[in-house]
Every structure is written in C-alpha cells, then in structure tokens.
Amino acid sequence: MRIRIHYHRRDKNYAHWNVWLWPENYAGQVVKFSESDDFGVIATAEIPGEHRRIGFVIRSHTWQKDVPHDRYIEHFVEGEGEVWLRDGDPKVYTAPPPELRAKVRAFDKATLTVHYYRYDQDYSGWNLWVWHGNEPGREVGFTAADAFGVVGRVEFSQITDAEEVGFVIRRSVGGNPWAEKDGEGDRFVSLYHLDGEGNLHIWLMQDDARVYLSPRDVDRTPKIARAQIDEEQVISVEVNIPVKLSSQKGGGFRLFRDGEEEPLGEAMAIGDLTKLRLVALRPLDLEASYELTHLTHGRAQVGLGRVFDSPAFARLFTYTGSDLGAVYTPQSTAFRLWAPTAQQVSVKLYDQGQGGEGRLYPMHKDVQGTWLGKIRGDLHGRYYTYVVKHHSGEYEVVDPYARACGVNGERGMVVDLSRTNPPGWEKGQRPPECSPTDAVIYELHVRDFSIHPASGITNKGKYLGVVEPNTRGPDGVLTGLSHLKELGITHLHLLPVFDFATVDEARPEAGYNWGYDPLHYNIPEGSYATDPYNGAVRIREFKEMVQGLHQAGIRVIMDVVYNHTAKGMDSNFNHIVPGYYYRIRPDGLFSNGSGCGNELADERPMVRKFIVDSVTYWAREYKIDGFRFDLMGLHHIHTMQAVREALNEIDPSIIVYGEGWAAAESTLPGNVRAVKENTPQLPGVASFCDDFRDAVKGHVFHQHLPGFVQGGGGGEGVKFGIVGAIYHPQIDYGQANHGRGPWALEPSQCVNYAEAHDNLTLWDKLAASCPEAPEGERIKMQKLANAIVLTSQGIPFLHGGQDFARTKYGEDNSYQSPDRINRMDWPRKVRYREIFDYTQGLSSLRRAHPAFRLQSASEIQAKLTFLPMPVPNMVGYFLGPHAGGDPWGLIVVILNANPKPVPVRLCPGRWGTVVDDSRAALEPFGEVLEQIVVVAGRSCRILVDLNSISDV
Secondary structure (H helix, E strand, O other): OEEEEEEEOOOOOOOOEEEEEEEOOOOOEEEOEEEEOOOOEEEEEEOOOOOOOEEEEEEEOOOOEOOOOOEEEOOOEOOEEEEEEEOOOOOOEOOOOHHHOOOOOEEEEEEEEEEEEOOOOOOOOEEEEEEEOOOOOEEEEOOEEOOOOEEEEEEEEEEEOOOEEEEEEEEEEOOEEEEEEOOOOOEEEEHHHOOOOOEEEEEEEOOEEEEEOOHHHOOOOOOEEEEEEEEOOEEEEEEOOOOOOOOOHHHHEEEEEOOEEEOEEEEEEOOOOOEEEEEEOOOOOOOOOEEEEEOOOEEEEEEEOHHHHOHHHHHHHOOOOOOOEEEEOOOEEEEEEEOOOOOEEEEEEEOOOOOOOOEEEEOEEOHHHEEEEEEEOOOOOOEEEEEEEEOOEEEEEOOOOOOOEOHHHOOEEOOOHHHHOOOOOOOOOOOOOOOHHHOOEEEEOHHHHHOOOOOOOOOOOOHHHHOOOOOEOHHHOEOHHHHHHHHOOOEEEEOOOEEEOOOOOOOHHHOOOOOOOEEEEEEEOHHHOOOOOOHHHHHHHHHHHHHHHHHOOOEEEEEEOOOOOOOOOOOHHHHHOOOOOEOEOOOOOEOOOOOOOOOEOOOOHHHHHHHHHHHHHHHHHOOOOEEEEOOHHHOEHHHHHHHHHHHHHHOOOOEEEEOOOOOOOOOOOHHHEOOHHHHHHOOOOEEEOHHHHHHHHOOOOOOOOOOHHHOOOOHHHHHHHHOOOOOOOOOOOOOOHHHOOOOOOOHHHEEEEOOOOOOOOHHHHHHHHOOOOOHHHHHHHHHHHHHHHHHOOOEEEEEOOHHHOOOOOOOOOOOOOOHHHHOOOOHHHHHOHHHHHHHHHHHHHHHHOHHHOOOOHHHHHHHEEEEOOOOOOEEEEEEOOOHHHOOOOOEEEEEEOOOOOEEEEOOOOOEEEEEOOOOEOOOOOEEEOOOEEEEOOOEEEEEEEHHHOOOO
16 A cells, blocks of 8 residues: 655644554554655655555654644555645645645536445435535436446536535435435545546445545455454354345354354344344354355454453463473473464574574474474574464464564574573572662663763663773763662663664664564563674673672662553464454454553453563563563553562562553453552552652643642642552642542552653753743752652652753653663763752662651551641651651651742751751751751751650
C-alpha cells in the first residue's frame, strides 16, 4: 500500500514536523516530509500488506502533536491512500481544501455516474436523493444496469471542483419516498475527483458506507472473514456479506476436521447476518485443525479466539516446566517452544547472528503444547531461530526465551552462561538488605550517564561506563559511579536495559531511545555493549556493571516493560501463537491501553508464566535487586502478586514498584488491574505517587500550573505524600489526591518523587511555571522540592541530575531526542553545586535517621503529627518521640513555600537546627534561643530538640 499525506501549516515552518504512521495492529514508524508543493509538504510511505485503516499522528520529534488525538486514513483507491491536512484542524480531508489550492477548476457541465450493487439483487424502488451547495435535493433514479449492478447519472451545470455532492440511497414504496435507507448517515463525494472532461464515477455497495472510486476496491465476493473457537463448543463467524441461514443444522455451514465432517447444531445470527454463532454438537479438540465451509461464502480455517481464556485451554496447555528456550550443556542443547496451535516447528541453526544459510532440525510435539528438539554437540555461540508453521502461514521467529542474541536481535544465540561471568561473579553478594523505605532510588539512562564529553568516562554510553572508577568532570567534580557514591544513593534505577527495537545496535551513535519498545525480554540491550555482534559480550559487560555497582554498595533496579511489545500483529509472540499473547477487542483489533499499539494479556497463564520466568531469570542470573514495572496498571493484580511471591523465594528484599495507571482504555477490567486504587491487594508492591508529584510542583500536563514549592498551594497533597499515601487522621482528603482518599496500606507501597524521565524535569517545570522568577528563586524551589522528597515517609525517588538542576531545555518527552537534550550535563554540577551539596546532605540525613523512613502505617499514625501553620503555603509536622527508634527524640520539619520568611512558634524545648535554607547536616549547627524560629522563604527547616537526643 502507498500512503501520501499532504500537510499545510500557516506559519510555513515544517522543520521539526513529521508523521508517526502505523497500520492498525502493527508497529509504527516515522515518515518524514520529503516533498513539497503549493499546498505544503508531502510525506510518502510504502506499507507492506493490505490494511483497512492506517493510523497517523502529525508530531514534532519531541511528540508535540498538531492535533491531540489519533487520526486514520480509511479511504483507499487501488491500494493508495491520499489525504490533506491543515495545522490545528482535526479533519482528515480526502481532497485539498479549496481555499488552499493553487487552482480551482470550473465546468460548464459535469456528470456523476453512480454504480450501485445489492447482494440481495432486489433493486425495486431504490433511488438516489442528491443535493449540492444551496440547491434543493432531487431524486435521481437508477436507469441502467452494467456488470456491477445498476447505474444512475447525475448531471450538473456551472459547477467547480471545489464543491461536493451529498446523497442518500433510499427505497421509495407507494406514496412513501423514504420507506427505507441503505445506511444511516448522509454520504458525500468531492468533485475534486472529476476528470478533465467533467466526469466522475463512484461505486457503492449495499450496507457499506464507503464511497469507492474504483470498482476493483469493492469486494463483492461473499467470504468467511473470520472463524474462531470462542468456547469449547462454540465457533464465532464473521462474513463480509450477510449470509442466508438455511433451516438445516449449522445453517448451511459445515465443519471439517482433517477432511472428516464434524456435526454442527444451532446457527444463530448476532445482530445482522454478518456475525454468527455456531454450536458444535460435541466439544471441539483444541489441538486439532478445523476448516469451515459454506456454499456461497467459501471456506476458512478456524482459529482460536476467546477459548484461550477457557479452563479447558489452560488445563491442556499450561506448561509448568522450567526448561523453555535453549537449555545448554556441553554435550547437547535442548530446545523447547510453547506453540500449542502450531502444525509444525523446526529449529534453524546458524553460524552468524545475521546473514548466511541456516540448517533446519525438526522438533516434535511434546507435553502441554510444547515442541521439543535436541541437537548434539557444543552449540555455545551458535545462533538459532524457530520456523513455526500454522494454517495461516509459516514464520521464522526468535525464541521469546532466548537468553542471548546477535546484532539487533535478528537471531537468538545458544549460550553457556557460566562463560559470561566476570571474575569473582559467583562469590559476589548483593549489598546489605534494606527495607523499601530505607532505599534512596536514583533513575538514569545508561547512555545519558556518560555520553557528555566532559563526563571523564572512557566507555561513553556503555554498561562499562556506568562503573568506571574515580572519574572526574569539570573543576574536578566527581562523575559517574563516584558521583553516585558521593550522593549516597542505595539503589540505581536503570531505564530499559533489555533488548529493545529502535536503536540500531550496529550504529548506536545514529539514534537514541529510552527503550520502552521491547524486542527480547531476557537479553541485555546490545547498543550499550562494546561488541553488539557477539551475544556473550553484552551479557558479560552487563554483569560487570552489576558487579561494580554492588561492590560500591549500590543495588540495581531494572525498568521492565511487560505491558506491550514493540511489534504487534507481526511480533514473535503473535507468529508463534496467533492471538494468545495479546488482549483483543471485540472488533478483532488489539486493545491499546499502552498507547503503543497493543497490550500483553497477562491474565492468561502462559503470558503470566513468561513474565514471572523473565523477572526471576534476571534476579537469579544477573543478581538484579529490583524491578520497576512500566504501566503497571495494565497488569493483572494476580500477575504482580505472582511476581512478588516468586521474588520472595529468591530474596524478599528485592524491591518491586511501578506506574499504577495505564496510558489509555484497556479491555482488562479495572477491578483486577494493578492500579494505585488496588494497591491494598498488592502487599510488597509499590506505586509511584503522582498525587504527591503534582502537588509538589504542579500538574505535569499543565506546564504553566504551579504547585506547592512555587507558592501555588497544594499543601494537603504534599501532606498526602509525606505520610506515604496511607490513611492519616489529620489529612483533608477532599483537598488531596483529587478527593479519592489514601491508596496505600503501608508506606513501603508509595514511591514519592518530584521528577522522573517522563515530562518536564523539575528545573524545566519551575522555569515554565515561574518564567519571571530569578534563577536564585528557582534554586530555592528546587532545593525545597528535593527536601520534601527526601524527608517524606515512603520510598524516595530522584531522577538522575535532579541533584544539580537537570534540564532538557523544555522538552517534556525526550524519548528519542538527541544526546544534547538527554545527557547528564556534568558542567551543571559545578554551576549548581549548591543544590547537589544540599541534596547530598538530605540523603545522608535520611539514611542516618529512621524517623524519616518509618516502616509501618501504624507507626506513622502514632509518631507523625501535623502542626498548625501561621500562614498558607506552609506544612509543618512533628516526628517522635523517638520515631522508628531514632536517637533524636523530637524532630520538627517545617516547609515554607512562601517567598518571604515566616516566624513559627515551637513547643517548649531546646531546638537545634539540622537543615535550613542553605545547609543539611547530620549534627545540629545552631540553637534557637527562643521558642520562635524564622523559616526562610522557599525553604525547609528541620530542628531537633537537643534535650531529647540522649533519651533513647
């Protein structure tokens, strides 16, 4: 198929705009505007296959959209779809708007010829009601016939191709001219399509709202469009043209299994006669191959549909073994693939990761839907694929359980994992256990961390660059691993490091991506390795990175994206077991709660098993210490429970958290989704507290809206996060969390943050919401936000560079922006050393004092008391006595978001300051001589009762 998109902008500025294009159910691609004409610019794309709809978005490289919603091309002429668009206008034009054309043609006479086909062959009484412009409507009869159907001609005089003609196909009976309509709505055709002689032909079909410009696009051949088993004895059928059900059993449909007819019972229409339900007289064999036939509608293979969700399918095909994938020994390698609907499976063995000829080794059907094959010899370093044959075709796929691969993941690789271990790996231990609320998490992207020319790191953009020791940047500031140690974090959260699709591993410098487009879940990304061609290198270097971080006392968290895949209809999953791995809407399209085209159906046992197997593989083989689940709200709560339970068997201190929301509507019911509201059903699993984030700095989707630290209110939302999203009797929930109340049972279920890789950085948000504020004031706001995060109960989370005012220059979705936008800008650590030192001091304070990281909701409710504040835009609270067993008996935290200092009266005691507007320390550095403390504008003040320090 060929797609042409014409785009007009009033400002004539096309420099940063392009098209994101996708066939429905398939992965998207960037298409650049490569031509221009009088209308504007033109993007052209060749799309393989045939598709009914092509989706698109006009966007900038940072995903600023011209129109906020997705749009679709639905009209094609012999495989070509052409549309015209205007900036800011959501309409998809199938002809250029007249006012933007270089020329409008005028005709003295024009003829519209309408060809109409009815599959019921009953044309009696049918006619056209036609109108255009301000002229009254008129009846036009079908006065002739041709090979297509009947023909009506509409004549016009003094008309231009800037106009359009509206019409309705109707049936007139007796005195009623509107007895029946073919289709509900009015239809229109643009006269732009008139030829040079003023003639235009269109073709119409009964019950089809489309207006065709070529008869070759009208499918008048009756056929079975889809047939699938939805229950053990039920086949759902869709046909393109209504079928006449006969009185015999099966309504005229016949079902065959390996040439032998299977008896059918009732045939029922669902709505019109294009959707039907056939009932078999006995249970269908889910391992067999069936064909459905009909005298007028031909034949079709019967696939599996909603029966995937049936107890019968789960009973037959849930594989419980632990040997899926390529299991290596020096003597032989066993290959096991779960493909219950396949007719034939082979292993194809290669010498290289790309190119060359492979050799096929047949596999045989084994237990619970699996296929098994064994190849003798030491296959370490050999590459392989599976060739899977279904009734719908034959596909060469990469093993979902592959543990190594060649460049760009084109083939899996057999690997002896023991050969990938760096020296000392087997004896290495995780850093000491800590509870989730003891963590200080720091999020970064492998490439961002080291790619800056001033990073002082040799292995820029690589796993090894993360753990290079003793690196320094401008003015001798510590960078890389030394920076992490200096800051005092406990956990490093890495954006996706599994094998993702969008960066060419052979030329990693030519592209950038965060990595939220999974290709192979159990293999490290190759663009971060020094050699992406040898599948063992990325594994060894990944382990070296983990080893180096562990030796530095830092645990490692992986960002995992099990909610969707980079590809959809043409993914490895879907080619192995078509329809099983993805959620499907009733109309047959993929559910798209991810906003990326698909969702994995983890409510199904083998999808859930894959996720649990994958997570535990990373935890065991790579000693990963935590997992952050992207769009966790698309996962079934039972999946997250299973993940937690499986990780507890390895190490209960492995941390699990995620985004407790989805990107769009999902077919998975809300009551079983791992969203924030269902957190009480997820012990040991935390969610990001976006309520707290938006309260601290203002709503992320309203860039100019201020939050608490800018003086914009939101104090109750800040208090909501301070207690870790649990219930606290002093919070007005009508003013916090949009009135929805607490969602965490324990503080360990709440991740508090003010900045992450998504949306504007905190520094950029402050600039957008306070454009007139001097830089000094924004520094105060940044320090105040960091103080709130690091002193709140729950799990604190910092974005890499938040500790020195990271900027992305106002870009709020930098997932594929260049290095100059995304890199950690180490010179800023020099410029904003004040913020770093302050943040480092707060990190040390938190780790030294358990009062800021209480372990239970009951302790927070008993030991944290909010204090009345003298003016708005302030929050104050009291910790103690000896909260969490802290040696400091009484602690007061006061947050002042006002630009001016505010005096606050303290309760009786000898109060010493440990944090003020310029310093965060572990020992008191000043005593308040009276009972009134003046809290500087836009600052945090923390005091300890000096009399209580020794009273443990």
